[in-house]
Amino acid sequence: MITLTDVAKSYNSEVSIGPVNLQLPAGGITALVGPNGAGKSTLLTMIGRLLGVDRGAIEVGGLDVSTTKSKDLAKIVSILRQENHYVTRLTVRQLVGFGRFPYSKGRLTLLDEEIISRYIDFLDLGGLEDRYLDQLSGGQRQRAYVAMVLCQETDYVLLDEPLNNLDMRHSVQMMQHLHQAARELGRTIIIVLHDINFACHYADRICAVKDGQIAEFGTPEEIMSDDLLSRVFETPVQCINGPRGRLACFY
Amino acid sequence: MQKKIRRPGTALRTPRVTQVRHGASAFPTSAAKRRYFTILLVMVVASAAFGFGLLAWNNPAPYGSSGFWRIAEMRTTNVIIMAVVAFCQAMATVSFQTVTNNRIITPSIMGFESLYVAIQTSTVYLLGAAGLIAFSGTPQFLFQISVMVTFALLLYGWLLSGKYGNMQVMLLVGIIIGGGLGSVSTFMQRLLSPSEFDLLSARLFGSVTNAEAGYLPIAIPLCLVAGAALWFNARRLNLVSLGRDSTVNLGLNHRFETIKVLFLVSILMAISTALVGPMTFLGFLVATLAYQFADTYDHRFVFPMAFFTGFVVLTGAYFVMNHVFYAQGVVGIIIELVGGSVFLYVILRKGRL
Incomplete structure (x- = not known):
């Protein structure tokens, strides 16, 4: 389980994150979605201890990321940046x-x-x-x-936009590999995604981040609603039933 | 490394057993390994040849006589100094490029050499020519080294540990401090009398023949200790070369590793600079060639290649200059010219820094 308690990070008076309280259960894929600049990647890099927190505490698998030795954490949690x-x-x-x-x-x-x-x-x-x-x-x-x-x-794998710059085929393959890793290898995967439809189809839980706060957290069924997505992404979104599950239409 | 894989888990597919699986270690194929050791052997032989050539060529006494060895012994000091300089520059530049994650800069950029020039110039400026002559010998050498290492530690410690501490800021501040010290030195040099300036410039040109053999008993153990420390750090350096994020992710304290390596680099650079003066492009030339020759990420293989390459470049340049062109004094300039050209070539070919 990943636990964030009153986590805050401020860059200046206008741009800040938190305070965030969040519990991400172990197992499965959790997708972090939200508009650009919402703080998804910052949250992820703080969980992966690449970035320090200003306030609050983050625990991964029961270990505090700011006090546990880096070499011990490296066997618990791994993180892949975007670039x-x-x-x-x-x-x-x-x-x-x-x-x-x-x-x-x-x-x-x-x-x-x-x-x-x-x-x-x-x-x-x-x-x-x-x-x-x-x-x-x-x-x-x-x-x-x-x-x-x-x-x-590691039990926990954090991935920052692994679908970035991938075409349709490679995106689907990548998500299938990750799905397999979560199911068959028992990994807990936290992933930052931009495409809400990918998140809906492959993730077990979706966490919507907006303005440095957790806006919504729930199963894909709970998240895939017209007014919720329209509010989070500040864009008119309509959810329809596709041949393989819910689809968000925003084009 | 070839081996057959058996299926241990259930979740993961069985690897293809028929396929030859090479190791993930330093060389992907055995051909690459052979290539490395062949080039290393060539470098060792060339080092020995040039080293011996410098001792024996134009030696007036017949080979094997007692006179021959006496003359060779007198020339040995120069060859040893070249070995020390090659060792310092090679180890320091390769390590520095690894921790800064940049294959184009050299430690000189951090203001080491400007600091050396500034110390020498201000000695002449403030104390006169007599001061410069009095300010020599072992205490001066130790003073130089300690000032440079202190300067480096303060700069790195301050710039890497602050809130906004990062490598780019550190490099930028290093360059600016280096440029500033250079300007101050140039200003002081303007005010010197021609004879004092002449004395000073003899010290400022990188030259093995200027080096004081009396420094060696201190310089050799110091650089061996620093070199050994880097050598035993080689596996960590392999990881640090992947950049900060990967280093932290895989469980190393990146800041600690960086400051440790930069401290060792500053010792090596201080020894080299205090011994023979500024050599801006030698380290760059040697490191660039060594990466080409070694073609591996593993520092345990890059370091030896860099050292022997450096020794071949230095001894080769001196040999050719002394015995082919009879232009002893300009070796440093020639190495800088070649190094600078390689630098330009690399930038133009890669098209980026």
């Missing part, structure tokens, strides 16, 4: 191998290699594992990054 750029030239396999750092401290054992192989195959990267990251397409590269954080084998 990833590395100056070093790495192959897919080497990148995924870095996910084992909390356990191996850089000395990869045969067991580590085996785990790396498993996650490479889990994300269908087997044929690409010796390719360098700069030789991959955006979708393939994104899969490699996700393979790295999954290879970290």
Whole structure:
């Protein structure tokens, strides 16, 4: 379980987040949605301890993220930011191998290699594992990054807009992989999404963030209502029943 | 590393057993590994050849006689100084580029060399030529090093730990302080008499032949300690090279790692600068070549390659200048010229910083 208690962060008098009180249960996929600048990514990076909080406390799996040692947290929670750029030239396999750092401290054992192989195959990267990251397409590269954080084998996986810049096919594949990781590997995945329809279809819970506050939190069925979405996104939204579940129309 | 994978869990698909799975370690293929060790061997042989060439070429006594060895011994000091400078510049630049996450800057940019120039210039300016001559020897050397390391620690400690502390701000402030110190030095140099200026410029040109052999008993252990500390940090450096977010995510304290490495870098740079003066582009040249030759993320392989490359560049440049062009004094200038050209080439080819 991830617990946020009175969490606040202020950049200046106009831009601030919180105080946020939120409990995200373990298991499944939780999607953070909301308009641009609402504070979704900031909340996520604070949970992932990449950004400090000004006030309040965040607990992940019972550990306070600001006082627990970073190396212990690295076995509990992993986070993938939106922008990833590395100056070093790495192959897919080497990148995924870095996910084992909390356990191996850089000395990869045969067991580590085996785990790396498993996650490479889990994300269908087997044929690409010796390719360098700069030789991959955006979708393939994104899969490699996700393979790295999954290879970290943490209970909680935080992903900041993993569908960014992915086409229809790759977005669906990515969500299916994540769905599988949540179901079959028992991971708790918190994901920032922009497309409410993706959130509705793949997430178990949706958390709507607006103006640095939690606006709504519930199951996709509860969130997918016309006036709720129209209010959160400040855009007229109409929800209809599609062939595979509810769909939000806002075009 | 090749091995067969057995299926351990239920949730994950069985990896294809028939496929050869290479390790995730330093080299993706065994061909890459072979390539690395071949180039390293070439570098070691070239180092030995140039090193020996500097000792033996134009040695008037016949090979093997006692006179030959006496002359060679006198030249050994220079070769040792080149090894120390190559070691310092190579280790410092590679580590610095890793923690700053930038393959184009060198530690000199942080104002180390301007600080060296400022110390030397203000000595002449305030104490005169006699002061400059009196201000030499081991105490001066230790003073230089401690001032530079203190300066670096204050700057890094202050800039990286504040509320807005980040690498970009630190680099920018470093560049501005470096530029400011350079201007102050230039101003003081304007006011010097020509003879004092002449004395000073002899000190400011990077030159191995100017270096004081008496510094070596202090310089060698110091740089070995700093180098060993970096070496044992190599696996952490591999992770730090992925940037702050990945480093924190994978469980290292990024700020602590950065300040630790920058402290060691400042010791190495201070030794090199205090020994032979400013060498702006040598480190850059060596590190860039070493990345090309080593072609791995793993610092345990980049460091040795960088050291031997640096030694080959320095000894090779001196050998060619001394024995082919008979232009002993300009070696530093030539290295800077070549280094600067490589710098421009890299920027133009990559099209970005």
